[in-house]
Amino acid sequence: MEFTAQAIAKFLGGTIEGNPDVIVNNVAKIEEGFSGALSFLANPKYAQYIYTTDSSIVLVNNDFVVEAPIKATLIRVANAYEAFAQLLQLYAQSKKQKSGIETPSFIHNSAKVGENLYLGAFAYISENAIIGDNVKIYPNAYVGDNVKIGNDTIIYPSVIIYEDCIVGNNCVIHAGAIIGADGFGFASGEDANYKKIPQIGNAILEDNVEIGANTTIDRATMGSTILRKGVKLDDHVHIAHNVEVGENTVMAAQAGVAGSTKIGKNCMFGGQVGIGPHLKIANGVKAGPQAGIPSDIKQEGSVVLGSPAIDISSQKRSMAVYKNLPELRNRMSDLEKIVKELKTRLSDQ
């Protein structure tokens, strides 16, 4: 597909500087621009590239000040980044959509599927499953007994959803993610052998949840493991049984949450963060990468770092001293020597 600068400016409600007839058929980062590409400039760190880029069109913020000649056609908008995201969305939607029921695939005769289902070959829908409208289930995905999936949800290849789980509307579950596998629950008997505690609850994903590739959301022992509306999880994240994650909370790759912990809304967790079991984490908490959270965080909006995680500014101060610990120890030894000498001299008097 091709668009003129004029068409794009009209769509975005922006104003043009330069040739309104220039045509783009692709997108590129401003520093990797080429003829026929659309780019954007939002972060001032990248401003230098606008004077050298080969992109044909660049979206810029209304307040961008031109300081040298620019080859590209500019389109000024209120927020260049958001406008660009909007165009990407349009572009993504313009791509050919999968549709129809491929064969062989498996739909149990008791399952109910909505309108406009895409079901890839080798995908499997079990007994009594209920699938909404406009759902896409890619090849080799598995939807267990009694599972409910809302409208407009995308289930990528090899996603496994165990029995009784519930997935809301407009969710995206990436390849290899496992929803509703047994929580890790064992009781130790008199001997050292563990006895499995059946995990008879389920996992619930509310609307607008996105789950990364190979992420695991375990089912609850009883009741439900719950991801509230708008939760976004990156790849390889682990959510243990009976955890609840609040609305619009996001977690980067390889983060993990232990059993029964309740996390507030609008939180942000960095990559490889670990959160202990049976905790309460307040709304708006942020934890830096690799943080280990061993206890409740009660203060809304806390920002923590380190393992064990503490307030980020305290942590950074301790980290700074830590790097110089050998010097601190040497100063201590020096001081001990001096004091000892002083003591001797004082005693001699």
Place this chain on the structure above:
Amino acid sequence: MEFTAQAIAKFLGGTIEGNPDVIVNNVAKIEEGFSGALSFLANPKYAQYIYTTDSSIVLVNNDFVVEAPIKATLIRVANAYEAFAQLLQLYAQSKKQKSGIETPSFIHNSAKVGENLYLGAFAYISENAIIGDNVKIYPNAYVGDNVKIGNDTIIYPSVIIYEDCIVGNNCVIHAGAIIGADGFGFASGEDANYKKIPQIGNAILEDNVEIGANTTIDRATMGSTILRKGVKLDDHVHIAHNVEVGENTVMAAQAGVAGSTKIGKNCMFGGQVGIGPHLKIANGVKAGPQAGIPSDIKQEGSVVLGSPAIDISSQKRSMAVYKNLPELRNRMSDLEKIVKELKTRLSDQ
């Protein structure tokens, strides 16, 4: 299914306090109880809820002391938690079991399968595989050449078992787990290119092993990677080539063990723990979450924490000082000033 308090008490050998005819058809946590639900009280932290719960029946320990009126019918047993696990087991077993060979599925004509096999659609059993009795292999699972699987084992969807691996009786392997992928072995030649070292060993899971979703157990370079009887691994765990994990050792999610390490029995490893290569870890060792174990642990029953991991009480003492490092540094600076002054005064005398 519905049960009276009387039927449950009889099954558990417990004694009833309250209405023996009350009926339950579900289970719930005591703090989330509702009419018709069975709950249990084991942890004294939750004792408060027994006076307000809407659950119809609560299992309690024989020595539980009632301190206020309770609406629910109580059933007293020796161990309320174990009794509850026993009932859950019963409940889980009562669920309809998958059975039969679904189509299309793939069984190589040289493979031998036992009685009462469940084989889901799109599951694959390769050449010379030998499958025991009462085995369930869910859709999209893959069983490689020459693999042996014992009786009563459950292989969930999308589990991949590479050629030559052996899985014992009564094992559970959750969705997306990969058994027997190549160990990470490369030899660096004269140039910077790596040459693959073929991994011609296998992976062995003894009886009663449970493997979490998306966990990986690599095959040995030569010989076997071995998980001994009763090992339980959570989701996203990584066991490298030639590792041996002792009986009844358990690992929480996202823990990883590097190549050729030998871990004793009855150990417990927290989430995100990392264990280095070529180590020996004694029996009964416990490591807290995110611990990094760089060297042998010879003392049975050691409890370690931190990265690098050291004895937990030493670690906690160091952690306590660490948090106050900036203060310690300031005290040092103050003291240096004072001592310098003292020295000057002493020299002046």
Place this chain on the structure above:
Amino acid sequence: MEFTAQAIAKFLGGTIEGNPDVIVNNVAKIEEGFSGALSFLANPKYAQYIYTTDSSIVLVNNDFVVEAPIKATLIRVANAYEAFAQLLQLYAQSKKQKSGIETPSFIHNSAKVGENLYLGAFAYISENAIIGDNVKIYPNAYVGDNVKIGNDTIIYPSVIIYEDCIVGNNCVIHAGAIIGADGFGFASGEDANYKKIPQIGNAILEDNVEIGANTTIDRATMGSTILRKGVKLDDHVHIAHNVEVGENTVMAAQAGVAGSTKIGKNCMFGGQVGIGPHLKIANGVKAGPQAGIPSDIKQEGSVVLGSPAIDISSQKRSMAVYKNLPELRNRMSDLEKIVKELKTRLSDQ
């Protein structure tokens, strides 16, 4: 297959000490040797075992000095480890290779496949995909629209390759790995809701790349996530969108790299290492297990450790003091007391 010592020595260009007619049909670690097995000795730590091993043949370096009687036949070569790897390779190649197109499998009629393809049952090749010669695609694997796969590449079961991605020649992708799932990109609007930023780039694996089980390589927002020639990644590794990993760089299990970071060639990263976003890491950098890298590493060949990662020798010095922090604090308190006393005495004078 069976080989005599003579045949092996001839193949390797080595020299025999002992019976040239002894026959082996298996390989074993020297410490686990048995009659009929071939072993090797490269690491002097294992030298003791050569005098007791039951292996029939042991490969040793030319400069190995015999200090006691040895039962096995020795074959002397320039590099025993490499020679052994060479033999393993030979052995692996001698195993029966999968071939042919199994049914049911799915090849879109617009896809082009090369000669000598192995396509397992339930594997899926999408629209306009282009597959080279001698490629093996195992059961339940998925190859998305427009994907290109080079010659001699192996795609193990349940590997998922999203649309538009490119895989080079002679690559190995282990089971459950996900290539090209969406990068983790969301824009936060005026409210707390996140808006998905479509990820319209792809992921590129150049030649000779090996990807471990359940590893994830996300597609770029725009442009490409790139793994250069010879990159080797272990299991559960995460490579975020727009990352570039240089030639022959290797990463151990559970390591993760955040978005847009550019890593040099010939680097080595230990298990569970985390690397922050938008960084540049120089060539030849090494990071120990669990390291957390928060900023650029400009110095080629740097070796770092810890979280945050610093130069390994500084880190080890700080770690040593850290372990004794309580003692350091006590010394401080003692000194403060002494100094206070001295001060008093001096004032009293």
